Amino acid sequence: xQFKEKVQIMDAEKIRRTLTRVSHEIIExxxxxxxxxxxGIRRRGVPLAQRLADNIKVIEGKAVDLGILDITLYRDDxxxxxxxxxxxxxxxxxxxxxxxxxxxxxxxxxxxxVRAALDAIIDLGRPASIQLAVLVDRGHxxxxxxxxxxxxxxxTSSKEVxxxxxxxxxxxxxxxxxxxxx
Amino acid sequence: MNLKxxxxxxxxxxxxxxxxxxxxxxxxxxxxxxxxxKKVPTLRGRSVVNLFYEPSTRTRTSFELAGKFMSAxxxxxxxxxxxxxxxxxxxxxxxxxxxMGADVVVLRHGMPGAARxxxxxxxxxxxxxxxxxxxHPTQALLDLFTIREEKxxxxxxxxxxxxxxxxxxxxxxxxxxxxxxxxSVRLVGPPTLMPYGIEDMGVEVYYSLEEALKDSDVVMALxxxxxxxxxxxFPSLREYSRLYGLTEEKLSWAKEDCLLMHPGPIxxxxxxxxxxxxGISSLINRQVTNGVAVRMAILFLLIGGGKSDITA
Numbered sequence: 260x261q262f263k264e265k266v267q268i269m270d271a272e273k274i275r276r277t278l279t280r281v282s283h284e285i286i287e288x289x290x291x292x293x294x295x296x297x298x299g300i301r302r303r304g305v306p307l308a309q310r311l312a313d314n315i316k317v318i319e320g321k322a323v324d325l326g327i328l329d330i331t332l333y334r335d336d337x338x339x340x341x342x343x344x345x346x347x348x349x350x351x352x353x354x355x356x357x358x359x360x361x362x363x364x365x366x367x368x369x370x371x372x373v374r375a376a377l378d379a380i381i382d383l384g385r386p387a388s389i390q391l392a393v394l395v396d397r398g399h400x401x402x403x404x405x406x407x408x409x410x411x412x413x414x415t416s417s418k419e420v421x422x423x424x425x426x427x428x429x430x431x432x433x434x435x436x437x438x439x440x441x
Numbered sequence: 442m443n444l445k446x447x448x449x450x451x452x453x454x455x456x457x458x459x460x461x462x463x464x465x466x467x468x469x470x471x472x473x474x475x476x477x478x479k480k481v482p483t484l485r486g487r488s489v490v491n492l493f494y495e496p497s498t499r500t501r502t503s504f505e506l507a508g509k510f511m512s513a514x515x516x517x518x519x520x521x522x523x524x525x526x527x528x529x530x531x532x533x534x535x536x537x538x539x540x541m542g543a544d545v546v547v548l549r550h551g552m553p554g555a556a557r558x559x560x561x562x563x564x565x566x567x568x569x570x571x572x573x574x575x576x577h578p579t580q581a582l583l584d585l586f587t588i589r590e591e592k593x594x595x596x597x598x599x600x601x602x603x604x605x606x607x608x609x610x611x612x613x614x615x616x617x618x619x620x621x622x623x624x625s626v627r628l629v630g631p632p633t634l635m636p637y638g639i640e641d642m643g644v645e646v647y648y649s650l651e652e653a654l655k656d657s658d659v660v661m662a663l664x665x666x667x668x669x670x671x672x673x674x675f676p677s678l679r680e681y682s683r684l685y686g687l688t689e690e691k692l693s694w695a696k697e698d699c700l701l702m703h704p705g706p707i708x709x710x711x712x713x714x715x716x717x718x719x720g721i722s723s724l725i726n727r728q729v730t731n732g733v734a735v736r737m738a739i740l741f742l743l744i745g746g747g748k749s750d751i752t753a
Contacts, residue, residue, distance in 0.1 A: 338746040346466050346738075382480070
Protein backbone atom coordinates (compact mmCIF):
# COMPACT_ATOMS: atom_id res chain seq x y z
CA UNK A 260 0.00 0.00 0.00
CA GLN A 261 1.35 3.39 -0.95
CA PHE A 262 0.46 6.92 -0.01
CA LYS A 263 0.44 10.08 -2.06
CA GLU A 264 0.91 13.43 -0.37
CA LYS A 265 -2.11 15.60 -1.07
CA VAL A 266 -2.06 18.78 0.91
CA GLN A 267 -0.33 20.41 3.86
CA ILE A 268 -2.80 21.49 6.53
CA MET A 269 -0.38 22.80 9.18
CA ASP A 270 3.18 24.04 8.99
CA ALA A 271 5.64 24.42 11.87
CA GLU A 272 4.42 27.92 12.81
CA LYS A 273 0.79 26.87 12.75
CA ILE A 274 1.55 23.87 14.99
CA ARG A 275 3.39 26.11 17.44
CA ARG A 276 0.58 28.68 17.64
CA THR A 277 -2.04 25.96 17.94
CA LEU A 278 -0.24 24.32 20.85
CA THR A 279 0.10 27.72 22.54
CA ARG A 280 -3.65 28.22 22.25
CA VAL A 281 -4.42 24.71 23.53
CA SER A 282 -2.06 25.26 26.49
CA HIS A 283 -4.03 28.39 27.46
CA GLU A 284 -7.33 26.53 27.08
CA ILE A 285 -6.13 23.73 29.36
CA ILE A 286 -5.10 26.23 32.05
CA GLU A 287 -8.34 28.18 31.66
CA UNK A 288 -10.61 25.16 31.87
CA UNK A 289 -8.77 23.73 34.88
CA UNK A 290 -8.47 27.15 36.60
CA UNK A 291 -4.71 26.84 36.88
CA UNK A 292 -2.42 23.87 37.23
CA UNK A 293 -3.37 22.41 40.59
CA UNK A 294 -3.60 18.59 40.38
CA UNK A 295 -3.14 18.86 36.64
CA UNK A 296 -1.17 16.17 34.80
CA UNK A 297 -0.54 15.57 31.10
CA UNK A 298 -0.27 12.07 29.67
CA GLY A 299 0.98 11.60 26.12
CA ILE A 300 -0.20 8.55 24.18
CA ARG A 301 2.63 6.82 22.32
CA ARG A 302 4.06 7.73 20.03
CA ARG A 303 3.28 11.24 18.78
CA GLY A 304 1.21 12.21 21.79
CA VAL A 305 4.43 12.06 23.82
CA PRO A 306 6.31 15.03 22.30
CA LEU A 307 3.03 16.97 22.06
CA ALA A 308 2.38 16.47 25.79
CA GLN A 309 5.95 17.55 26.50
CA ARG A 310 5.48 20.75 24.50
CA LEU A 311 2.16 21.52 26.19
CA ALA A 312 3.81 20.99 29.58
CA ASP A 313 6.66 23.33 28.59
CA ASN A 314 4.15 25.99 27.48
CA ILE A 315 2.16 25.68 30.69
CA LYS A 316 5.33 26.08 32.72
CA VAL A 317 6.14 29.30 30.86
CA ILE A 318 2.60 30.66 31.20
CA GLU A 319 1.88 29.71 34.81
CA GLY A 320 5.40 29.38 36.18
CA LYS A 321 4.63 25.92 37.57
CA ALA A 322 5.64 22.51 36.25
CA VAL A 323 2.87 19.96 35.75
CA ASP A 324 3.25 16.18 36.04
CA LEU A 325 3.98 14.49 32.74
CA GLY A 326 3.55 10.83 31.80
CA ILE A 327 3.71 8.45 28.85
CA LEU A 328 1.02 5.89 28.09
CA ASP A 329 1.49 2.81 25.91
CA ILE A 330 -1.90 1.40 24.94
CA THR A 331 -0.78 -1.64 22.92
CA LEU A 332 -1.99 -4.19 25.47
CA TYR A 333 -5.42 -2.52 25.56
CA ARG A 334 -6.06 -2.33 21.81
CA ASP A 335 -9.19 -4.03 20.47
CA ASP A 336 -7.72 -4.73 17.04
CA UNK A 337 -4.69 -6.84 17.95
CA UNK A 338 -6.07 -9.96 16.30
CA UNK A 339 -6.83 -8.17 13.01
CA UNK A 340 -3.56 -6.29 12.56
CA UNK A 341 -1.19 -7.54 9.90
CA UNK A 342 1.80 -6.99 12.16
CA UNK A 343 1.82 -7.28 15.94
CA UNK A 344 2.83 -3.93 17.43
CA UNK A 345 5.82 -3.69 19.76
CA UNK A 346 4.86 -3.14 23.40
CA UNK A 347 6.64 -0.26 25.10
CA UNK A 348 6.72 0.91 28.68
CA UNK A 349 4.04 3.06 30.24
CA UNK A 350 5.91 5.67 32.26
CA UNK A 351 3.66 7.49 34.68
CA UNK A 352 5.94 8.56 37.52
CA UNK A 353 3.14 9.96 39.71
CA UNK A 354 -0.06 8.62 41.25
CA UNK A 355 -3.07 9.25 39.00
CA UNK A 356 -5.36 9.13 42.04
CA UNK A 357 -7.38 12.36 42.29
CA UNK A 358 -5.52 13.99 39.38
CA UNK A 359 -7.08 16.02 36.58
CA UNK A 360 -5.53 14.14 33.68
CA UNK A 361 -5.27 15.44 30.16
CA UNK A 362 -4.63 12.70 27.58
CA UNK A 363 -2.71 14.02 24.60
CA UNK A 364 -2.63 12.47 21.12
CA UNK A 365 -1.84 13.66 17.62
CA UNK A 366 -4.94 12.63 15.66
CA UNK A 367 -8.46 11.80 16.86
CA UNK A 368 -10.04 9.43 14.35
CA UNK A 369 -12.19 6.41 15.28
CA UNK A 370 -11.83 7.02 19.02
CA UNK A 371 -10.58 3.48 19.62
CA UNK A 372 -7.14 4.59 20.75
CA VAL A 373 -8.75 6.88 23.31
CA ARG A 374 -11.01 4.07 24.51
CA ALA A 375 -7.94 1.90 25.04
CA ALA A 376 -6.15 4.78 26.80
CA LEU A 377 -9.09 5.28 29.18
CA ASP A 378 -9.00 1.61 30.16
CA ALA A 379 -5.21 1.69 30.57
CA ILE A 380 -5.37 4.79 32.80
CA ILE A 381 -8.15 3.45 34.98
CA ASP A 382 -6.11 0.29 35.64
CA LEU A 383 -3.51 2.58 37.22
CA GLY A 384 -5.89 4.26 39.64
CA ARG A 385 -8.87 6.61 39.84
CA PRO A 386 -8.22 10.10 38.51
CA ALA A 387 -10.61 12.94 39.43
CA SER A 388 -11.25 13.56 35.74
CA ILE A 389 -9.85 12.67 32.32
CA GLN A 390 -9.81 15.19 29.46
CA LEU A 391 -8.60 14.80 25.90
CA ALA A 392 -6.40 17.11 23.84
CA VAL A 393 -5.60 16.38 20.16
CA LEU A 394 -3.72 18.28 17.50
CA VAL A 395 -6.09 17.21 14.71
CA ASP A 396 -9.66 15.91 14.82
CA ARG A 397 -10.38 14.26 11.49
CA GLY A 398 -13.88 12.88 12.23
CA HIS A 399 -15.15 9.35 11.44
CA UNK A 400 -15.76 8.42 15.07
CA UNK A 401 -16.78 4.82 15.79
CA UNK A 402 -17.26 5.36 19.52
CA UNK A 403 -19.02 8.06 21.58
CA UNK A 404 -15.82 9.99 22.30
CA UNK A 405 -15.01 13.69 21.81
CA UNK A 406 -12.01 15.86 22.53
CA UNK A 407 -11.98 18.69 25.07
CA UNK A 408 -9.23 20.55 23.22
CA UNK A 409 -8.84 20.41 19.45
CA UNK A 410 -5.95 21.98 17.58
CA UNK A 411 -7.65 21.82 14.20
CA UNK A 412 -10.79 20.19 12.85
CA UNK A 413 -10.07 18.64 9.48
CA UNK A 414 -12.89 17.05 7.46
CA THR A 415 -11.44 14.02 5.67
CA SER A 416 -12.57 11.13 3.51
CA SER A 417 -12.02 7.64 4.82
CA LYS A 418 -9.46 6.98 2.06
CA GLU A 419 -7.23 9.71 3.41
CA VAL A 420 -4.61 9.54 6.13
CA UNK A 421 -3.68 12.46 8.35
CA UNK A 422 0.05 12.36 8.93
CA UNK A 423 1.46 14.40 11.81
CA UNK A 424 5.22 14.82 11.59
CA UNK A 425 7.10 16.16 14.57
CA UNK A 426 10.74 17.17 14.97
CA UNK A 427 11.32 14.85 17.93
CA UNK A 428 10.29 11.73 16.02
CA UNK A 429 10.25 12.50 12.30
CA UNK A 430 12.87 15.28 11.99
CA UNK A 431 10.15 17.22 10.21
CA UNK A 432 7.39 19.54 11.39
CA UNK A 433 4.09 19.64 9.54
CA UNK A 434 0.68 18.02 9.24
CA UNK A 435 -0.28 16.70 5.82
CA UNK A 436 -3.11 14.75 4.29
CA UNK A 437 -2.08 11.70 2.32
CA UNK A 438 -4.20 9.46 0.14
CA UNK A 439 -4.02 5.73 -0.56
CA UNK A 440 -3.09 4.82 -4.07
CA UNK A 441 -4.07 1.34 -5.21
CA MET B 442 6.72 -7.59 15.47
CA ASN B 443 5.91 -11.19 16.27
CA LEU B 444 7.94 -14.21 17.05
CA LYS B 445 8.12 -15.83 13.66
CA UNK B 446 7.15 -19.21 14.99
CA UNK B 447 4.23 -21.18 16.31
CA UNK B 448 6.00 -22.66 19.31
CA UNK B 449 8.74 -21.88 21.77
CA UNK B 450 10.63 -25.16 22.04
CA UNK B 451 14.15 -24.06 22.89
CA UNK B 452 16.73 -21.31 22.81
CA UNK B 453 18.60 -23.20 20.11
CA UNK B 454 16.12 -22.21 17.39
CA UNK B 455 15.67 -18.57 18.43
CA UNK B 456 17.45 -15.76 16.63
CA UNK B 457 19.22 -12.98 18.50
CA UNK B 458 16.47 -10.59 17.32
CA UNK B 459 13.78 -12.85 18.75
CA UNK B 460 15.57 -13.15 22.09
CA UNK B 461 15.93 -9.38 22.30
CA UNK B 462 12.28 -8.91 21.33
CA UNK B 463 11.22 -11.18 24.20
CA UNK B 464 13.48 -9.35 26.68
CA UNK B 465 12.30 -5.91 25.49
CA UNK B 466 8.65 -6.94 25.69
CA UNK B 467 9.16 -8.28 29.21
CA UNK B 468 10.10 -4.79 30.45
CA UNK B 469 6.60 -3.25 30.21
CA UNK B 470 5.18 -6.57 31.46
CA UNK B 471 7.23 -6.26 34.64
CA UNK B 472 5.56 -2.91 35.35
CA UNK B 473 2.19 -4.65 35.16
CA UNK B 474 3.28 -7.32 37.66
CA UNK B 475 4.35 -4.60 40.07
CA UNK B 476 1.28 -2.39 40.00
CA UNK B 477 -1.92 -2.61 42.07
CA UNK B 478 -4.19 -3.84 39.30
CA LYS B 479 -2.18 -6.71 37.85
CA LYS B 480 -4.29 -7.30 34.77
CA VAL B 481 -4.42 -6.21 31.17
CA PRO B 482 -7.19 -7.36 28.80
CA THR B 483 -4.87 -8.39 25.97
CA LEU B 484 -5.43 -12.16 25.93
CA ARG B 485 -9.12 -12.13 26.81
CA GLY B 486 -10.81 -15.24 25.46
CA ARG B 487 -7.54 -17.13 25.01
CA SER B 488 -6.74 -20.25 26.98
CA VAL B 489 -3.48 -21.61 28.35
CA VAL B 490 -3.19 -25.19 29.59
CA ASN B 491 -0.29 -26.14 31.83
CA LEU B 492 0.47 -29.82 31.24
CA PHE B 493 3.12 -30.91 33.73
CA TYR B 494 4.44 -34.46 33.78
CA GLU B 495 7.05 -33.55 36.40
CA PRO B 496 6.55 -31.74 39.68
CA SER B 497 7.05 -28.00 39.57
CA THR B 498 5.70 -25.20 41.68
CA ARG B 499 7.65 -22.22 40.53
CA THR B 500 7.46 -22.61 36.76
CA ARG B 501 3.85 -23.77 36.74
CA THR B 502 2.64 -20.99 39.04
CA SER B 503 4.64 -18.49 37.06
CA PHE B 504 2.94 -19.51 33.79
CA GLU B 505 -0.44 -19.61 35.48
CA LEU B 506 -0.08 -16.06 36.83
CA ALA B 507 1.41 -14.80 33.57
CA GLY B 508 -1.66 -16.04 31.73
CA LYS B 509 -4.04 -14.62 34.32
CA PHE B 510 -2.35 -11.19 34.36
CA MET B 511 -2.89 -11.09 30.58
CA SER B 512 -6.59 -12.12 31.04
CA ALA B 513 -6.18 -15.56 29.46
CA UNK B 514 -7.95 -18.49 31.10
CA UNK B 515 -5.40 -20.87 32.59
CA UNK B 516 -5.89 -24.48 33.54
CA UNK B 517 -3.42 -26.79 35.27
CA UNK B 518 -3.24 -30.48 34.64
CA UNK B 519 -1.23 -32.44 37.16
CA UNK B 520 -0.65 -35.78 35.52
CA UNK B 521 -0.78 -37.74 38.77
CA UNK B 522 -4.48 -36.93 39.18
CA UNK B 523 -5.54 -37.09 35.52
CA UNK B 524 -6.19 -39.77 32.92
CA UNK B 525 -2.42 -39.92 32.37
CA UNK B 526 -2.40 -42.00 35.53
CA UNK B 527 -4.74 -44.38 33.70
CA UNK B 528 -2.14 -44.90 30.98
CA UNK B 529 -3.14 -42.34 28.35
CA UNK B 530 -0.25 -41.39 26.06
CA UNK B 531 1.15 -37.87 25.77
CA UNK B 532 -0.20 -37.47 22.24
CA UNK B 533 -3.69 -38.64 23.18
CA UNK B 534 -3.83 -36.36 26.21
CA UNK B 535 -2.63 -33.44 24.10
CA UNK B 536 -5.18 -34.14 21.35
CA UNK B 537 -7.93 -34.00 23.94
CA UNK B 538 -6.68 -30.70 25.29
CA UNK B 539 -6.39 -29.32 21.76
CA UNK B 540 -9.99 -30.10 20.83
CA MET B 541 -11.18 -28.52 24.07
CA GLY B 542 -9.85 -25.28 22.59
CA ALA B 543 -6.45 -24.69 24.19
CA ASP B 544 -4.60 -21.89 22.40
CA VAL B 545 -1.36 -22.63 24.24
CA VAL B 546 -0.10 -25.79 25.90
CA VAL B 547 2.78 -25.35 28.34
CA LEU B 548 4.54 -28.70 28.62
CA ARG B 549 6.94 -30.02 31.22
CA HIS B 550 8.04 -33.57 30.47
CA GLY B 551 10.90 -35.85 31.45
CA MET B 552 11.71 -36.87 27.90
CA PRO B 553 13.99 -34.70 25.76
CA GLY B 554 12.13 -33.63 22.62
CA ALA B 555 8.65 -34.16 24.10
CA ALA B 556 7.69 -30.56 23.36
CA ARG B 557 8.73 -30.90 19.73
CA UNK B 558 6.68 -34.05 19.27
CA UNK B 559 3.67 -32.26 20.69
CA UNK B 560 4.27 -29.21 18.48
CA UNK B 561 4.18 -31.47 15.43
CA UNK B 562 1.09 -33.29 16.65
CA UNK B 563 -1.37 -30.56 17.60
CA UNK B 564 -2.19 -27.10 16.29
CA UNK B 565 -2.09 -25.36 19.69
CA UNK B 566 1.01 -23.28 20.38
CA UNK B 567 3.50 -25.21 22.52
CA UNK B 568 5.81 -23.68 25.12
CA UNK B 569 8.52 -25.94 26.43
CA UNK B 570 8.72 -25.63 30.21
CA UNK B 571 11.48 -28.20 30.48
CA UNK B 572 11.97 -31.43 28.50
CA UNK B 573 14.30 -33.86 30.25
CA UNK B 574 17.91 -32.68 30.23
CA UNK B 575 17.35 -30.92 26.89
CA UNK B 576 16.11 -27.33 27.32
CA HIS B 577 14.24 -25.00 29.64
CA PRO B 578 14.07 -21.88 27.49
CA THR B 579 11.88 -19.66 29.68
CA GLN B 580 14.24 -20.10 32.65
CA ALA B 581 17.21 -19.08 30.50
CA LEU B 582 15.30 -16.07 29.19
CA LEU B 583 14.49 -14.87 32.68
CA ASP B 584 18.13 -15.30 33.70
CA LEU B 585 19.13 -13.17 30.69
CA PHE B 586 16.51 -10.59 31.62
CA THR B 587 17.86 -10.39 35.18
CA ILE B 588 21.49 -10.12 34.02
CA ARG B 589 20.56 -7.37 31.58
CA GLU B 590 18.61 -5.58 34.28
CA GLU B 591 21.54 -5.71 36.71
CA LYS B 592 24.44 -5.26 34.31
CA UNK B 593 22.81 -3.24 31.53
CA UNK B 594 24.07 -5.60 28.84
CA UNK B 595 24.91 -9.22 28.04
CA UNK B 596 27.52 -8.93 25.28
CA UNK B 597 31.08 -8.98 26.51
CA UNK B 598 30.27 -10.32 29.98
CA UNK B 599 32.02 -13.34 31.45
CA UNK B 600 29.44 -15.63 33.03
CA UNK B 601 30.56 -18.57 35.15
CA UNK B 602 28.26 -21.47 35.98
CA UNK B 603 29.28 -23.42 39.07
CA UNK B 604 28.32 -26.93 40.11
CA UNK B 605 26.09 -29.63 38.73
CA UNK B 606 26.38 -29.02 34.99
CA UNK B 607 25.41 -32.49 33.81
CA UNK B 608 21.96 -32.77 35.35
CA UNK B 609 20.80 -29.32 34.40
CA UNK B 610 18.64 -28.47 31.40
CA UNK B 611 18.79 -24.88 32.57
CA UNK B 612 22.54 -24.88 31.94
CA UNK B 613 22.09 -26.03 28.35
CA UNK B 614 19.54 -23.32 27.60
CA UNK B 615 21.63 -20.74 29.42
CA UNK B 616 24.79 -21.61 27.49
CA UNK B 617 22.92 -21.32 24.19
CA UNK B 618 21.29 -18.02 25.16
CA UNK B 619 24.37 -16.37 26.65
CA UNK B 620 26.68 -17.31 23.80
CA UNK B 621 24.12 -16.14 21.22
CA UNK B 622 24.04 -12.73 22.87
CA UNK B 623 27.82 -12.50 22.95
CA UNK B 624 28.76 -13.40 26.52
CA SER B 625 31.64 -15.77 27.23
CA VAL B 626 30.58 -18.73 29.32
CA ARG B 627 32.71 -20.71 31.75
CA LEU B 628 31.71 -23.91 33.46
CA VAL B 629 33.30 -25.18 36.65
CA GLY B 630 32.55 -28.19 38.82
CA PRO B 631 33.75 -31.69 39.67
CA PRO B 632 34.67 -33.74 36.56
CA THR B 633 31.91 -36.22 37.40
CA LEU B 634 29.32 -33.48 37.03
CA MET B 635 30.76 -32.17 33.75
CA PRO B 636 29.21 -33.65 30.59
CA TYR B 637 31.60 -35.14 28.04
CA GLY B 638 32.21 -32.90 25.04
CA ILE B 639 30.47 -29.83 26.49
CA GLU B 640 33.33 -27.67 25.12
CA ASP B 641 31.72 -28.09 21.70
CA MET B 642 29.02 -25.66 22.83
CA GLY B 643 31.60 -22.87 22.80
CA VAL B 644 32.31 -22.75 26.53
CA GLU B 645 35.46 -22.95 28.61
CA VAL B 646 35.63 -25.76 31.15
CA TYR B 647 37.47 -25.33 34.47
CA TYR B 648 37.99 -27.62 37.42
CA SER B 649 39.56 -24.99 39.68
CA LEU B 650 37.03 -22.58 41.15
CA GLU B 651 39.64 -19.88 41.64
CA GLU B 652 40.72 -19.90 37.99
CA ALA B 653 37.13 -19.96 36.78
CA LEU B 654 36.00 -17.06 38.95
CA LYS B 655 38.85 -14.76 37.97
CA ASP B 656 37.43 -11.77 36.01
CA SER B 657 33.86 -13.12 36.13
CA ASP B 658 31.06 -10.56 35.83
CA VAL B 659 28.30 -13.00 36.70
CA VAL B 660 28.47 -16.19 38.81
CA MET B 661 25.55 -18.61 38.67
CA ALA B 662 25.60 -21.21 41.41
CA LEU B 663 23.59 -24.29 40.45
CA UNK B 664 21.66 -26.31 42.95
CA UNK B 665 23.23 -29.56 44.05
CA UNK B 666 20.46 -32.09 43.99
CA UNK B 667 21.10 -33.96 47.21
CA UNK B 668 19.26 -37.01 45.88
CA UNK B 669 22.05 -37.46 43.28
CA UNK B 670 24.59 -37.87 46.01
CA UNK B 671 23.48 -41.46 46.48
CA UNK B 672 24.88 -42.22 43.04
CA UNK B 673 28.39 -41.44 44.20
CA UNK B 674 29.15 -38.63 41.78
CA PHE B 675 31.13 -36.87 44.46
CA PRO B 676 32.48 -38.24 47.73
CA SER B 677 30.56 -36.03 50.17
CA LEU B 678 28.59 -32.83 50.32
CA ARG B 679 31.24 -31.55 52.65
CA GLU B 680 34.00 -32.08 50.15
CA TYR B 681 31.91 -30.55 47.39
CA SER B 682 31.25 -27.54 49.54
CA ARG B 683 34.94 -27.16 50.36
CA LEU B 684 35.97 -27.23 46.69
CA TYR B 685 33.04 -25.62 44.87
CA GLY B 686 30.76 -24.11 47.52
CA LEU B 687 30.76 -20.33 47.27
CA THR B 688 31.68 -18.15 50.24
CA GLU B 689 32.31 -14.43 50.47
CA GLU B 690 36.02 -15.14 50.46
CA LYS B 691 35.95 -17.27 47.30
CA LEU B 692 33.63 -14.81 45.56
CA SER B 693 36.31 -12.15 46.01
CA TRP B 694 38.25 -14.00 43.29
CA ALA B 695 35.69 -12.70 40.80
CA LYS B 696 35.26 -9.07 39.75
CA GLU B 697 34.40 -6.69 42.54
CA ASP B 698 30.96 -5.85 41.12
CA CYS B 699 30.27 -9.48 40.25
CA LEU B 700 26.60 -10.52 40.19
CA LEU B 701 25.84 -13.73 42.09
CA MET B 702 22.81 -15.70 40.93
CA HIS B 703 21.11 -18.91 42.03
CA PRO B 704 18.01 -20.52 40.56
CA GLY B 705 16.72 -21.38 44.07
CA PRO B 706 15.89 -23.20 46.29
CA ILE B 707 19.31 -22.92 47.97
CA UNK B 708 21.08 -25.67 49.90
CA UNK B 709 22.63 -23.48 52.56
CA UNK B 710 26.18 -24.44 53.34
CA UNK B 711 26.48 -26.57 50.21
CA UNK B 712 26.61 -24.45 47.05
CA UNK B 713 26.32 -21.15 48.94
CA UNK B 714 27.44 -20.16 52.43
CA UNK B 715 24.69 -18.88 54.68
CA UNK B 716 25.75 -15.20 54.53
CA UNK B 717 25.83 -15.35 50.71
CA UNK B 718 22.43 -17.02 50.68
CA UNK B 719 21.02 -14.19 52.81
CA GLY B 720 22.67 -11.67 50.56
CA ILE B 721 21.10 -12.87 47.32
CA SER B 722 17.63 -13.68 48.61
CA SER B 723 16.28 -10.38 47.33
CA LEU B 724 17.71 -11.10 43.88
CA ILE B 725 16.11 -14.55 43.89
CA ASN B 726 12.77 -12.94 44.68
CA ARG B 727 13.27 -10.43 41.89
CA GLN B 728 14.02 -13.37 39.60
CA VAL B 729 10.60 -14.81 40.39
CA THR B 730 8.92 -11.53 39.40
CA ASN B 731 11.04 -11.39 36.26
CA GLY B 732 9.96 -14.95 35.44
CA VAL B 733 6.30 -13.92 35.37
CA ALA B 734 7.13 -10.88 33.20
CA VAL B 735 9.15 -12.93 30.70
CA ARG B 736 6.36 -15.52 30.42
CA MET B 737 3.77 -12.77 29.87
CA ALA B 738 5.96 -11.47 27.05
CA ILE B 739 6.21 -14.93 25.48
CA LEU B 740 2.45 -15.51 25.69
CA PHE B 741 1.80 -12.10 24.14
CA LEU B 742 4.31 -12.65 21.34
CA LEU B 743 2.90 -16.10 20.52
CA ILE B 744 -0.85 -15.44 20.70
CA GLY B 745 -1.26 -11.68 21.17
CA GLY B 746 -2.36 -11.13 17.60
CA GLY B 747 -0.91 -10.00 14.33
CA LYS B 748 -1.91 -11.87 11.21
CA SER B 749 1.55 -13.21 10.63
CA ASP B 750 0.73 -15.57 13.49
CA ILE B 751 1.92 -18.93 12.27
CA THR B 752 -0.49 -21.74 12.91
CA ALA B 753 0.00 -25.35 12.06
